[in-house]
Amino acid sequence: MTSPEQGSGRKPALIATDVDGTLLDDDENVSPRTRAAVRAVVDGGATFVLATGRPPRWVRPIVDQLGFAPMAVCANGAVIYDPSTDRIVSARSLSADVLGELAEIATRVIPGAGLAVERVGRSAHDAATPQFVSSPGYEHAWLNPDNTEVSIQDLLSAPAIKLLIRKAGATSADMAAELAKHIGLEGDITYSTNNGLVEIMPLGVSKATGIEELTRPLGVAATEVVTFGDMPNDVPMLSWAGLGVAMGNAHPDALAAADEVTATNVKDGVARVLERWWL
Incomplete structure (x- = not known):
């Protein structure tokens, strides 16, 4: 190039x-x-x-x-x-249906993993849209967490711009490699830290x-x-x-x-x- x-x-x-x-x-x-x-x-x-x-x-x-x-x-x-x-x-977002499929795969393939989703509204701090919601007991990978815990049903009830899969003590690379065996057209796998956090993006994003x-x-x-x-x-x-x-x-x-x-x-x-x- x-x-x-x-x-x-x-x-x-x-x-x-x-x-x-x-x-x-x-x-x-x-x-x-x-x-x-x-x-x-x-x-x-x-x-x-x-x-x-x-x-x-x-x-x-x-x-x-x-x-x-x-x-x-x-x-x-x-x-x-x-x-x-x-x-x-x-x-660009993952639909609620796709989120459900991904959540089933993630919790089956990586036992004990916590789930979270990012959503957006019209602005960076849109009060009408709870933006970072997580499953009960989710352990944040970053300092100063700003997540709101909700039930799995609520977590998967609305479209999200990404799904986060978190397992404390694991490495993101190992998690991504395992998930790649099971996730195809549902979304794209990536990660930005090796601290046990994998992110699933809308396909092609x-x-x-x-x-x-x-x-x-x-x-x-x-x-x-x-x-x-x-x-x-x-x-x-x-x-x-x-x-x-x-x-x-x-x-x-x-x-x-x-x-x-x-x-x-x-x-x-x-x-x-x-x-x-x-x-």
């Missing part, structure tokens, strides 16, 4: 980056160097996009640190969110499809895009872009999918690449 710095030598038209483990350091901060590089991208006329597994309600802290509100591909591509207007632009949804009206081709990521949920966009850059701290799957490897997230890996064209 021809990268933006190969061939024509022109600057990339669009930069899309993962957030956790990529844009952020290990303290969930955007470093001054990375912030300056991102601002230079925007000031130089290119488009900057966040591409994250995070739901829209977890985007605001990033926006506050950047000092501007880029478009965000959230929930691994299932949601396009505009933080400047706090509006869900589009969403990924960060790559989300970014492409934003590039299409801009007339930007994949060859003009640079993407950054570190985990298996970043693999589709790393493979799709003209230049896919894996972080030095990246999962082996991300490293294998990327065109090149930069420094780690704590050593300004994103900034080091952007500074080739800006600053």
Whole structure:
């Protein structure tokens, strides 16, 4: 694949980056160097996009640190969110019927696993839509959990942008490998941490499809895009872009999918690449 710095030598038209483990350091901060590089991208006329597994309600802290509100591909591509207007632009979801099928498979294949779903309304904190609901006893994989426990029946009663399967003490890679033996057309399996958490997305949805949804009206081709990521949920966009850059701290799957490897997230890996064209 021809990268933006190969061939024509022109600057990339669009930069899309993962957030956790990529844009952020290990303290969930955007470093001054990375912030300056991102601002230079925007000031130089290119488009900057966040591409994250995070739901829209977890985007605001990033926006506050950047000092501007880029478009965000959230929930691994299932949601396009505009933080400047706090509006869900589009969403792809798993139907209640499909959720039921997936839940049956997950609880059978991974005994003791907890289930949760992410839903979206019209805005990041739509009070009319309980957004992160989980089965009783669900153990959150992240700090500061914001889930609401409901019955399994309620959990599976409405469409969701993703299903989360969680088993404390397990590894996400092992869980994903086992689930892949049983899940086909029901959805796509991915994960963004190896801490016993697997996410099931609507079939055909990924960060790559989300970014492409934003590039299409801009007339930007994949060859003009640079993407950054570190985990298996970043693999589709790393493979799709003209230049896919894996972080030095990246999962082996991300490293294998990327065109090149930069420094780690704590050593300004994103900034080091952007500074080739800006600053």
